[in-house]
Amino acid sequence: MDCVLCKAGTTEKGTITVTLERDGAIVLIKNVPAEVCANCGHYYLSEEITRIIMQTGNEAIEKGAELEVVKLKVA
């Protein structure tokens, strides 16, 4: 798809690392499938992936982690 941010690039399937920060806790979620703009690097997440990321982040923060690194297992 075309990138809506820079309007010059197109996106390609890839994986990214998402950083969530809340209440002083940091959760790094690696291996997140996304559409990434080849021009500006802006990424797009599907609704389902966004939901999984939020859930994963909440679980880590609820168990009291200050720094958690999670490798996502999504096909």
Ligand SMILES: [Zn+2]
């Ligand atoms: Zn772009």
